Amino acid sequence: MSVTLLEKYLPPQSLPYLKDWFGNHSIHIKVTRGRSTKLGDYRKMPDGSHQITINSTLQPHLFFFVLTHELAHLIAFDRFAGKITAHGTEWKKIFGEMLQDSITVYAAELQPIIFRFSQSPKASFMASPELVRYFHIEDYEDESSYVDDLGLQDRFIYRKKTYIIEQKLKKNYICVELETGKKYIFKPLARVQKIS
Numbered sequence: 001m002s003v004t005l006l007e008k009y010l011p012p013q014s015l016p017y018l019k020d021w022f023g024n025h026s027i028h029i030k031v032t033r034g035r036s037t038k039l040g041d042y043r044k045m046p047d048g049s050h051q052i053t054i055n056s057t058l059q060p061h062l063f064f065f066v067l068t069h070e071l072a073h074l075i076a077f078d079r080f081a082g083k084i085t086a087h088g089t090e091w092k093k094i095f096g097e098m099l100q101d102s103i104t105v106y107a108a109e110l111q112p113i114i115f116r117f118s119q120s121p122k123a124s125f126m127a128s129p130e131l132v133r134y135f136h137i138e139d140y141e142d143e144s145s146y147v148d149d150l151g152l153q154d155r156f157i158y159r160k161k162t163y164i165i166e167q168k169l170k171k172n173y174i175c176v177e178l179e180t181g182k183k184y185i186f187k188p189l190a191r192v193q194k195i196s
Contacts, residue, residue, distance in 0.1 A: 006031075006067075011060040017102045021071045025049075025078070029067075031056045039125060040066040042073040050074050061106055062135050065114070066125070068098050087123035095121045110134060126189040147173050148188035156192040163192075 007015060009031065026049040034057035043051045052070045054063060072095035076084055084090045099118035106114050113130045125131055147165070150156060155164050155178075163175040166183070173186045186192075 009054075009056070009058070009060060009063045010067075011064055011105055011107075014064050014102070014105045017098075017105065018067070018071075021068075021075065021098065025074060027052060027074070029054070033057070040070050042070040044074075044077060059135060061110060064102075064105060065099075065131075068102065069095060069121075069125075072098055092121045124187070124189070126187070145192060145194045146188060147175075147186045147190045147192055150192075150194060155195040157195060158186075158190065158192045162195065 006018070006029065010018075028045075028049060028051045030051065030053045032053050032055055034055045038055075039058060039062070040052065040054040045051055052067065052074070054066055054070070058066060072091055073086065075098075076091040076094045079094070080090050096118040099114055099121070103111050103114055103118075113128075113134055117128050117131060122128060145156070147156070150165055152165050152168065155162060156175075157163075162178045163184070163186075164178060165173055166176050167174040169185075171188065173188065175184050175186050176182070177184060
C-alpha cells in the first residue's frame with residue numbers, strides 16, 4: 001500500500017512525515033480489521049522488505065501514532081543492522097525523536113501528552129494511562145482491574161472465562177484457566193474483573 005492510499009486513515013499534515021520516514025524502504029502496509037490483542041506490528045520479511053500491520057478501526061491520530069511506533073522499529077532495525085532489542089534504547093530514542101518531530105500533526109490538547117510520552121517511550125501503548133484515557137480505547141466497567149493490581153492466587157474473569165494467577169514473571173503473569181487447566185501469559189495492564 002502506498003503512503004497516499006493511507007491518507008483516509010490519517011490526520012491532516014501527516015503525509016510529509018511518512019514520506020520522509022518511508023524513504024526508499026520497501027514496505028508492505030496491511031490495514032487489518034480491529035484486533036483486541038494489538039494495535040499494530042512490524043516484521044522484517046525474509047526477502048528484505050518490511051511489513052507493518054495496523055488496525056483499521058483506530059482514530060486518525062492514534063493510527064498515525066501506531067504507524068510511527070512501527071516505523072521506528074523499521075528505522076532502528078535498519079540503522080543498527082538488526083543488532084538491537086525490539087523496544088530497547090535505540091528504538092526508544094528514534095521513536096521519541098519521531099514523535100517530537102511530528103508533534104504538530106496531533107490535536108492541540110493531545111500534543112502535551114505526546115510530548116511527555118516521547119520523553120521515555122514505552123513498548124506498549126497501554127503503558128500510558130494518559131494516552132489510553134485520551135483515546136478511550138475501551139470503556140471499562142468500574143469493577144475492572146489491571147492484572148498487575150491483583151495478587152498471586154487471585155481469581156479473575158477475562159472474556160467470560162475464569163483464571164487464577166499462578167506466577168509473576170519479570171513483566172508478565174502466568175495464569176491458569178480454571179475450566180481447562182491451560183496456562184496463559186497475561187500482560188500487567190490487561191483489564192480483568194476480579195472475583196472477590
